[in-house]
Amino acid sequence: MGNADASRGAQAPRSLVSERAFLGVCALLFSACTAVTIAWSASMSAMGAMPMPGGWTMSMAWMRMCGQTWPGVAASFLGMWVVMMAAMMLPSLVPMLWRYRQAAGTTGPTRLGRLTALVGVGYFVVWAVLGMAVFALGAALAALEMRLPALARAAPLMSGVVVLSAGAFQFTAWKAHHLACCREAPGPGRGLRGHAGTAWRNGLQLGLTLGLHCSCSCAGLTAILLVIGIMDLRVMAAVTAAITVERLAPAGERAARAIGAVVIGAGLILIALA
Template identity: 65%
Template sequence: MNPLARTIHAAGTAQRSRRVRSDAVFVGVSALCFAASTAATIAGSASMSAMGELPMPGGWTMSRAWMPMCGQTWAGVAASFAGMWVVMMVTMMLPSLMPILWRYREAVGGTRVGRLTVLVSAGYFGVWAMFGIAVFALGVTLAALAMQLPALARAVPVALGMVVLLAGALQFTAWKARHLECCRATRGHCRKLTADARAAWRHGVHLGLHCCHCCAGLTMILLVAGVMDLRAMAVVATAITCERLAPGGERVARVVGAVLVGGGLFLVARSFVTG
C-alpha cells in the first residue's frame, strides 16, 4: 500500500472510530436521561399522591396539581407543574424520539453532531414545555370553575367521557394520519438538513409541533386519567411508541382509537347510571 493510500485508510479508520464513540455517547446519554426522568417522574407521582385529592360534587376527585398548597404562590405552582411536565414528557417521548434523532445524526454527520443533537432535543422538548404551560392554564381555569359552580362539577364525569370519546375519534382522522406520518418520517426526510445550529433548533421545533398535534388525543387521556398517574402514563407512552415505531403505525392508531371510543361510551353511560 502506497503512502497516500495508507494516509486515506488511516483517516477513514479514525473517522469511523470517532463516529462509533459518538454513537456510544449518544446512546449512553439517552439512557441516562431516560432513567433519571423516569425516577423523577415516579418520585413526583408519589409526592402528588401523598397530597391526596379533593372530593367534588358528582362523585369524582380533583388533583391538587391545579391549586397552590399552603404557603405556595401561583408562580411557584406554575413552575413546579412545568418542571414536572417536561420531566414526564422526557420519560414518555424519548423512546420514540431516539430513532428520529439517530436518523438526524446519520443525515448531518460531522464533528458537531453531538451539539446539534442537543439543540434538536431542546427545540423538541421546548415545544412540549410551551404545551404544558397551556395545559396548566386550562387546567387551573377549569378547576376554579368547577369549585365555584357545583352544577358544572356534577357534569364533569359526563364531560370526561366525552373527552375520551373525542380522543378516540381523532385517531381515525386524516389530520391524525398526516401528523403521525411526519412523526414516523423515514430516513429520506432528513437528507435535506444542514449541519448548523439554527437548522437544528428549527428541526427540533418542527418535530415537537408535529408530535404535539399527533399526541393531542392521547394527551387528553392523560389529563382525564390524572396528570401524574403512573398507570395512565405507562399506557399512553406505550400507545405513542407503538404508533411511531411498530410496522403499520396507522393501524395501531386505529386500534387505539377503537379502544378509546369504547372506553368513552362506557364512561358516559356509567356517568348517567351513577348520576
Template identity: 60%
Template sequence: MTSTPISVDLPREHAVSERGFLAVSALLFIASTAATVAWHNAMPAMTEMPMAWMPMCGQTWWNFAASFACMWTVMMVAMMLPSLLPVLRRYRVALHLAGKPDVGAPTALAGAGYFAVWALIGAMVFTLGAALAQLEMTWPVLARVVPVASGVVVLAAGALQFSAWKARQLARCRAVPALGGAAWRFGLRLGLRCAASCAGLTAILLVTGVMDLRAMATVSAAITLERLAPAGERVARCIGTVAIGAGLFLTLCAALP
C-alpha cells in the first residue's frame, strides 16, 4: 500500500496542529530517553548475570515484573519513536484529508496501540529472561554456553537481514495501514508489522544487553535508518553485513579459550 505524502496543502489550523504534534513528540522522546538513562545508571545490564533477572531483597516478583514492564515500555518509546513519527504524520494527514475534525485523539490512540504491542513483547522477554536466569543458577554449565549462543543469535540476526521475509516485513512496516477501523486497531496493526520487521535487531539488543545504552543507541539507529532511508532494503543488508561480522567475532571470542 502506498503511503500518503506529507507535503499536502492543508488549512492553517492543521499546520498549527502539526507543530503541536511535533512539539509533544519531542518532549516525549526527551522524557523517555532521560528515564532510560536514569534506569541504566540504577541497574546492571540485564544480560550481565542471572541475578539481574531476579527480584532484589524485599521485592516481590510482581513488583519486579511491573518495574521491568515500565522500564521496557519507556525504553521502547525512546528507541522506536524516531522511526514511528513519520508514519504517524502520514496518518494524521490522511485523517485531515478524510475530513476528521480532531486528529489528536486518534493519533494518541494509535501510538498507544503501537506501544501496547511492544509492552506485550516486553512481558514475553521478561518471562524468557527470568526462566533462563533460573536455569543458569540451577545448571551453572549453561553460563559457559550463553556467550557462544549470544554470538550465534547476532550472526543469525545478521543473516536474516538479507532474507526475502525481511524485505517483505520492512515494506509492510514502511507503508501506512488502511484507515478503516478504530485508531487503536490501526496502532496495533502498525506495531505488529514493525515488531516483525525489526525482530532480528531486537534479538541483537536482547543478547548484547537490554539496558546497555550503546546497544540501545546502535539498534535504534539501525531500525530508524532502514525504515526511513529511501533505499531501506539496501540499508538493511548493510546492517546485516555488520551484524554478521559482529556475530562471528563474538562467537569466536566466546569459543576460544
C-alpha cells in the first residue's frame, strides 16, 4: 500500500513537468510561427502588388518572379502556408492536444510527447495538402485574370459573393457537423494504449481525422482569407479569432452562427462597394 502511494506521488510531479513542457513547446512554436508569418507579410508588402482592372491589386504570392521556377514558387507558397496555418490554428489545436494527453492515462512522458507530436504532424499534413490545392487554384485563377480583363474587373464583385457565401456556410448542417467533430474530446486512451505500433497508427490517424474535420469546418473562413488578403495580418487575426471562438466557446454552434451573421453583413457591404 505504501509503495503504491509513493509511486503515485512520484508520478504526479513528473506529469506536472511534462504538461508544463508541452505548454512551453506550444508557446514557443506559436511565437516562432507568428514571427515568421509577420516577417513574410512584411516581405510581400515590400514587393508590392500588381494593379488590376477593376481597381484592385493582385498579391505577388500567385506570381512567378524573374528567375523563379513554378516548382520553386509552389514550394515557397507551401512553406508560407504551413507556417501561417500553424500560427492560426495552434490557439484552437492546443486544447485538443491537451485533452488527448489527459486521455492517455498512465504512459511514459517521452512516449506521450512523441505521440502528441505525431497527432500534430497528422493535423498539419491535411493543411499542407489543402495548401497545394489552394496554390494550384490561385495561380490558375491569377493567370486567367491577367489574360481576361473582363474577369479581372469582376473580381471585386466575386470576392463579395465569396464572403457572402462563407457567411451563409456558417449556418449549414455540414458546418455544424464538422465543428462538432472538431470540438469533441478524444476518447479515453485513444491512440495510446495497446501495442506500440497500434498506438503510433492511431495517433497519426487521429491527427489526420482532426485535420480533415477542422479544414472542412474552416472552409468558409479560409475562403475569406484567400479572397480578401492571404498575407493581410488584420484578416489573419480576425479569422484566427473566429476559428478559436467557435472551437472553444461553450456554445460553439451559436458562436459560429453569430460569426456567420457578421460575415454576411461584410459580404453585402463588399458587393455594394463593387
